[in-house]
Amino acid sequence: MQTLLLGISVVLVLVILFMIFKLTTLIGVAKGSKTDVDAGSNKVNASLMLIFLIVSGIITLWFSYSWFGDYHLPVASDHGVITDKLFWITMGITGVAFVLTQILLFYFAFRYSYKKNSTATYYPDNHKLELVWTLVPAVVLTVLILYGLKVWNNITSPAPQEAEVIEVMGAQFAWRVRYPGEDNKLGRYDYRKIDASNAFGMDLSDKNSLDDFVPRELHLPKGKPVLLKIRARDVLHSVFLPHFRLKMDAVPGMPTQFWFVPSKSTEDMRKETGNPDFNYELACTEICGKGHFSMRMLVVVDEPADYEAWKKEQKTWLSLNPEYMSQVPEELKEVAMISSGIETSESKDSSL
Amino acid sequence: MSTAHIELTDVMEHDDHGHHEQSFISKYIFSTDHKTIAKQFLISGIVWALIGGILSFIFRLQLGFPNMDMAWLRPFLGEWINIDAATGIGKLDTEFYLALVTMHGTIMVFFVLTAGLSGTFSNFLIPLQIGARDMASGFMNMLSYWFFFTSSVIMFSSMFISTGPASGGWVIYPPLSALPQAISGSGLGMTLWLVAMALFIVSTLLGGINYIATVINMRTDGMSFSKLPLTIWAFFLTAILGLLSFPVLLSAALLLILDRSFGTSFYLSEIYIGGEALPNMGGSPVLFQHLFWFLGHPEVYIVLLPSLGITSEIISTNSRKPIFGYRAMIGSMLGIAFLSFIVWAHHMFVSGMNPFVGSIFVLLTLIIAVPSAIKAFNYITTLWKGNIVFTPAMLFSIGLVSFFIAGGITGIFLGNAALDIQLHDTYFVVAHFHLVMGSAAFFGMVAGVYHWFPKMFGRMMDRKLGYIHFWVSFIGIYSVFFPMHYIGIAGFPRRYYSFTNFDAFSTFADLNAFITISAGVTFLAQLVFVFNFFYSIYKGKKATPNPWKSNTLEWTTPINPGHGNWPGAIPKVYRWPYDYSKPGAKDDFIPQTVPYSETPESNLPHEQELAEKEKKGDTGIKVE
Numbered sequence: 005m006q007t008l009l010l011g012i013s014v015v016l017v018l019v020i021l022f023m024i025f026k027l028t029t030l031i032g033v034a035k036g037s038k039t040d041v042d043a044g045s046n047k048v049n050a051s052l053m054l055i056f057l058i059v060s061g062i063i064t065l066w067f068s069y070s071w072f073g074d075y076h077l078p079v080a081s082d083h084g085v086i087t088d089k090l091f092w093i094t095m096g097i098t099g100v101a102f103v104l105t106q107i108l109l110f111y112f113a114f115r116y117s118y119k120k121n122s123t124a125t126y127y128p129d130n131h132k133l134e135l136v137w138t139l140v141p142a143v144v145l146t147v148l149i150l151y152g153l154k155v156w157n158n159i160t161s162p163a164p165q166e167a168e169v170i171e172v173m174g175a176q177f178a179w180r181v182r183y184p185g186e187d188n189k190l191g192r193y194d195y196r197k198i199d200a201s202n203a204f205g206m207d208l209s210d211k212n213s214l215d216d217f218v219p220r221e222l223h224l225p226k227g228k229p230v231l232l233k234i235r236a237r238d239v240l241h242s243v244f245l246p247h248f249r250l251k252m253d254a255v256p257g258m259p260t261q262f263w264f265v266p267s268k269s270t271e272d273m274r275k276e277t278g279n280p281d282f283n284y285e286l287a288c289t290e291i292c293g294k295g296h297f298s299m300r301m302l303v304v305v306d307e308p309a310d311y312e313a314w315k316k317e318q319k320t321w322l323s324l325n326p327e328y329m330s331q332v333p334e335e336l337k338e339v340a341m342i343s344s345g346i347e348t349s350e351s352k353d354s355s356l
Numbered sequence: 357m358s359t360a361h362i363e364l365t366d367v368m369e370h371d372d373h374g375h376h377e378q379s380f381i382s383k384y385i386f387s388t389d390h391k392t393i394a395k396q397f398l399i400s401g402i403v404w405a406l407i408g409g410i411l412s413f414i415f416r417l418q419l420g421f422p423n424m425d426m427a428w429l430r431p432f433l434g435e436w437i438n439i440d441a442a443t444g445i446g447k448l449d450t451e452f453y454l455a456l457v458t459m460h461g462t463i464m465v466f467f468v469l470t471a472g473l474s475g476t477f478s479n480f481l482i483p484l485q486i487g488a489r490d491m492a493s494g495f496m497n498m499l500s501y502w503f504f505f506t507s508s509v510i511m512f513s514s515m516f517i518s519t520g521p522a523s524g525g526w527v528i529y530p531p532l533s534a535l536p537q538a539i540s541g542s543g544l545g546m547t548l549w550l551v552a553m554a555l556f557i558v559s560t561l562l563g564g565i566n567y568i569a570t571v572i573n574m575r576t577d578g579m580s581f582s583k584l585p586l587t588i589w590a591f592f593l594t595a596i597l598g599l600l601s602f603p604v605l606l607s608a609a610l611l612l613i614l615d616r617s618f619g620t621s622f623y624l625s626e627i628y629i630g631g632e633a634l635p636n637m638g639g640s641p642v643l644f645q646h647l648f649w650f651l652g653h654p655e656v657y658i659v660l661l662p663s664l665g666i667t668s669e670i671i672s673t674n675s676r677k678p679i680f681g682y683r684a685m686i687g688s689m690l691g692i693a694f695l696s697f698i699v700w701a702h703h704m705f706v707s708g709m710n711p712f713v714g715s716i717f718v719l720l721t722l723i724i725a726v727p728s729a730i731k732a733f734n735y736i737t738t739l740w741k742g743n744i745v746f747t748p749a750m751l752f753s754i755g756l757v758s759f760f761i762a763g764g765i766t767g768i769f770l771g772n773a774a775l776d777i778q779l780h781d782t783y784f785v786v787a788h789f790h791l792v793m794g795s796a797a798f799f800g801m802v803a804g805v806y807h808w809f810p811k812m813f814g815r816m817m818d819r820k821l822g823y824i825h826f827w828v829s830f831i832g833i834y835s836v837f838f839p840m841h842y843i844g845i846a847g848f849p850r851r852y853y854s855f856t857n858f859d860a861f862s863t864f865a866d867l868n869a870f871i872t873i874s875a876g877v878t879f880l881a882q883l884v885f886v887f888n889f890f891y892s893i894y895k896g897k898k899a900t901p902n903p904w905k906s907n908t909l910e911w912t913t914p915i916n917p918g919h920g921n922w923p924g925a926i927p928k929v930y931r932w933p934y935d936y937s938k939p940g941a942k943d944d945f946i947p948q949t950v951p952y953s954e955t956p957e958s959n960l961p962h963e964q965e966l967a968e969k970e971k972k973g974d975t976g977i978k979v980e
Contacts, residue, residue, distance in 0.1 A: 016877045019828060041745050049746035074863050075842040087774050098765045105761050112739040113754055124676040124937035125741035134684050141729040145722045152772035153715050160711030195626040196633045238629040239532040240641055246847035246860050249778045253707045255641055256531060257625025260708035285860050289781040289849040291525045293539045294451040297852040
């Protein structure tokens with residue numbers, strides 16, 4: 005690859021040198037006055053049209069074929085399989101249109117280039133022809149639209165009841181995730197409660213907040229629907245899980261969501277790609293400031309049993325930040341102790 | 357008869373004008389002559405294009421050669437190059453990288469491809485091709501340029517302030533663009549951006565009103581809408597698009613100014629930044645996106661339509677054939693213009709907007725592909741059985757069609773919401789719009805310069821330098837943007853300073869280097885053009901009155917048309933502008949000014965009837 009690139013750049017540099025060399029001589033030519041068509045350079049340009057068509061066609065085919073593994077990301081979600089299929093169908097259809105029109109364009113340019121004794125054909129319109137190439141694209145596009153809308157509607161349909169709910173929050177310049185804990189309910193939040201430790205602005209007067217936990221990695225169960233509740237704390241961000249074909253903006257003040265079914269565990273993917281270090285990643289795709297390019301979070305897809313085990317291991321946020329117990333209302337303190345697993349002397353006192 | 361009379365008085369008035377001694381300032385600076393204003397726009401556009409190109413090359417260096425020592429750029433960029441204390445290696449500042457991306461986008465979209473393109477060719481060609489002495493209001497036209505110039509000065513100066521220019525992307529989505537805490541470019545830089553754009557919009561509106569009024573009211577005798585060159589149709593529709601959409605951008609900007617400086621909450625809600633919770637509640641960043649793209653999408657066609665019009669004219673002239681499907685071309689432009697207003701939210705499929713709204717926009721967006729496809733087919737059919745003369749303008753027009761197809765087709769992917777989920781904000785989008793609107797519109801602009809240079813300056817640009825310019829640019833641009841499709845399919849997000857933080861995006865370092873080299877070469881090729889342009893103004897071969905043997909009215913003016921364009925009466929128009937290679941005709945072109953009664957040998961049956969009418973009606977109509 006390196007050498008090929010080097011080769012191409014050398015050729016391009018040579019072209020420039022040639023250009024500079026020509027510059028001086030051509031200025032002289034510019035002063036000559038010929039009014040008629042210069043048949044010589046016209047022929048050169050016509051031939052270059054054909055050469056461009058053939059050479060670029062070969063390079064494109066070769067590159068598309070031999071680099072397929074590099075640009076085709078393995079897919080790891082149920083809906084991703086469907087959108088990939090739609091993608092390749094669209095590629096097939098538009099690819100044919102692209103190749104045909106480009107061939108016609110450059111071939112015609114070559115074939116019908118100026119000849120001294122030839123005249124162009126006066127051919128101002130042909131309604132039948134125009135009708136055909138209005139209707140054919142219209143029909144093909146209708147098919148693509150209908151297929152696409154069906155897929156889109158399925159993807160954006162309401163999440164199944166049993167979906168795992170996980171909150172993803174973007175902030176300059178990191179992602180944070182929050183799990184609902186044992187009660188499977190995310191607690192309320194209020195952005196005015198955000199501070200250095202309480203990054204989510206969790207409202208601890210809500211019972212559902214008490215067992216929420218905030219791990220450093222995004223864990224997902226394989227084969228189960230997952231509903232991501234997405235929000236942003238400062239500016240726009242966008243949740244992008246490339247292998248899951250998932251993207252949704254994170255908007256301050258307007259929570260968004262996206263549900264999907266991860267279909268391959270991290271281990272599965274390591275086997276499939278043959279890369280023992282493979283990891284899923286969460287990236288940001290909405291410009292958010294100087295650290296935009298570094299907003300990475302590690303994503304782990306576990307087998308369902310491992311996922312449950314991992315969840316059990318996680319300590320609640322409140323237990324890791326016991327100083328926030330003061331924000332918990334009196335009547336919930338006891339619940340807080342139990343659900344967050346905090347055992348303090350104070351708690352023993354109050355439970356008496 | 358009466359028309360002829362009026363024209364004569366008109367002539368005398370203008371002859372008077374011609375003899376005024378004009379000072380340098382009123383002739384070249386505060387000129388109200390549409391031709392001078394066009395040249396002012398063109399030269400400003402070229403300067404801006406060079407600036408925009410250099411900016412892109414700097415960030416391309418970062419993307420192609422992320423380990424490069426950029427200390428050598430410190431004399432130009434100063435503190436924006438961070439020198440590592442230990443190693444002495446210079447790195448581009450990550451925030452400045454975003455500033456470069458933002459300014460490149462802003463400059464290219466607005467200052468080059470809107471003002472530079474429409475400003476140049478609408479101004480230059482509308483009066484010349486419809487047969488008018490000047491624009492409806494020369495004074496407003498002059499104001500239009502000077503608002504643009506002021507806007508340019510402000511935008512340019514924003515690049516030299518210590519907090520840097522606007523850096524939130526050319527789409528300036530709030531809250532990023534509203535909060536200086538979020539990015540330093542959102543401080544004074546963003547204020548200057550907004551002021552500059554407000555002035556820019558004023559300029560566009562002044563120009564647009566003028567173009568519309570001129571086309572509607574000032575067409576010469578016989579120049580009905582069905583005889584207008586496609587260039588004029590394109591400029592006319594472009595002006596209407598601008599007139600309807602730019603005010604919406606102005607209102608979006610105004611609300612942003614209020615949010616930034618006056619404590620309102622149109623776009624801001626529930627924000628915690630820099631260690632404090634802001635008081636703003638209830639605003640919606642998505643509202644801004646709706647307003648922005650209500651301009652933003654028509655803007656794509658504001659950029660593209662003039663180029664398509666220019667190309668139609670050039671391809672027809674140099675194929676020596678009538679443009680295929682003249683009416684279909686107008687129809688598809690009307691269709692595109694109308695539809696361009698109802699597709700904006702396809703930029704927002706994953707913005708959090710209701711997915712049902714998304715599905716409506718999928719439908720509308722993919723419909724717009726039909727008129728676009730018609731245009732492409734019509735261009736290709738125009739080449740078929742032509743007798744093609746490869747002037748530089750013709751080469752660039754063919755290049756435009758190629759880009760238009762390549763970039764248009766990827767729009768079918770992006771317009772389908774289900775596919776856009778993965779492709780949105782990746783390099784696939786970058787490839788798409790740089791081909792279909794960036795490069796295609798740019799090629800149209802360059803084609804226009806080569807084609808109408810003889811009319812502008814009375815001299816010819818060098819043909820062979822033009823060929824070199826074309827082939828290096830054409831191959832160069834494909835080398836830059838075609839590979840980006842692969843990078844985009846692989847999921848690489850745009851506006852990333854580097855890709856090394858992600859395993860998923862760690863491939864394609866070689867390809868990125870290749871793209872950067874190609875971008876450099878392409879940029880150098882533009883210098884050939886710049887040289888050719890300025891050299892030919894003074895030293896180019898003298899032009900003949902109609903060097904491309906074209907049918908349109910501008911070639912009936914003197915080689916260097918003076919104030920008022922035609923020294924005598926404005927010629928009358930009898931036929932459409934595409935009578936090339938008409939069977940029976942003695943030449944392979946029949947200008948619009950030739951009456952049917954003079955060409956009995958080539959008239960079609962219905963034209964023969966017109967010829968009879970011409971004869972019966974008024975023989976004295978032509979004032980020679």
